[in-house]
Amino acid sequence: MAPSMFARILPLLLISRALSAPLPAAVNGTKYLFVFGDSYTSTGFSITGAKPSAANPLGNPSLNKLNTMSGGLTWPGFLATQFNTSLTYAYVFAVAGATVDNSIVPAYSSSVPSISDQVKTWTTNLQSRPSYAPWTAEDALAAVWIGVNDVGNSYSQSGEEARLNKDLDRYFALLGTLYTGGIRNFALLNIPPTQKTPQMKGQSNVASLVSAITLWNSQLLTRVTAFLTSSPEANITLVDTQEPWNTVIADPKSYGAPDATCVNANGKSCLWYNSYHPGQAIHKVVAQAVASALKGSFF
Structure with a gap:
């Protein structure tokens, strides 16, 4: 018998507690993390390059030459190298600038692979469970952090609300593609408070940005319920990224930064890699939030 709907949704809310039963108990052995998103997630991975291994769980590029906008690891890298409880292979399909679908909300360039394109890459290369990634329904997790560019x-x-709702429809259709693929x-990460980035802080139209973020985040939970009705074997963990961002921004010195707005491309001496992208401290607390939400199941 399938678990009840509410037992299959595990939110990590602002009050940092789960509202439902935990996901199924973790399986032992190697796990597979399939990650989709934008520059807040990307590592420079190419499916045609070296595959994730024990020596480099991110596959390619090498860990000391990652192509990220954090100055080092992004959150899936922290998950696969520091918060993993067993060997975790992370296939990070995320690409800087991505939106859900370029036909709905275009990226800055039509050549940027959207989530739709990223899922297609997964379907072509990994749905068949190739010998280098013999994943199962029990040991695989699809994680998605998208929406920053869609909202931005x-x-x-004009027509922003209708466009974002259409975008979210497409988002959950793509989750359906992954579900059909096994x-x-x-794990779905919501949009963080990007109005607090140095680039956006103090801008005159920031209230409109906050409103759009609120719309997106509220719709995630609403649509999860509908998705679980049509996908009876699915388990979905909603991870709040607002809380970890706010925690670090409120106390930058505890995370190695002199203040909450300085920028440094080393990704360590300031909270921000650049004016719109978080450095490693914020990525690490986001990873910790994901691991905590999935504690006892995937991590």
Whole structure:
């Protein structure tokens, strides 16, 4: 018998507690983390390059030459190298600038692979469970952190609410594609408070940005319920990224930064890699939030 709907949704809310039963108990052995997103996630991974291994759980590039906008690891890298409880192979399909679908909310360039394109890459290369990634429904997790560019490219335009709702429809259709392909465990990260980035802080239209972020985040939970009705074997963990961001921004000195707005491309001496992208401290607390939400199941 399938678990009850509410037992299959595990939110990590602002009050940092779960509202439902935990996901199924973790399986032993190697785990597979399939990650989709934008520059807040990307590592420079190419499916045609070296595959994740015990020596480098991110596959390619090498760990000391990652192509990230954090100055080092992004959150899936921390998950696979520091918060993993067993060997975790992370296939990070995320690409800087990505939106859910370029036909709905275009990225800055039509050549940027959207989540739709990233899922297609997964379907082509990994759905068949190749010998280098013999994943199962029990040991695989699909994680998605998207929406920053969708909202950022929409919030100041007319018809923004209808566009974002169409975008979210497509988002959950793509989750359906992954489900059809055999994925049963999902982690969905909401949009962080990007109005607090140095680039956005103090801008005159920031209230519109906050409103759009709120719309997106509230719709995630609403749509999860509908998705679980049509996908009876799915388990979905909703991870709040607002809380970890706010925690670090409120106390920058505890995380190695002199203040909450300085920028340094080393990703360590300031909270921000650049004016719109978090450094490693914020990525690490986001990873910790994901691991905590999935404690006892995937981590």
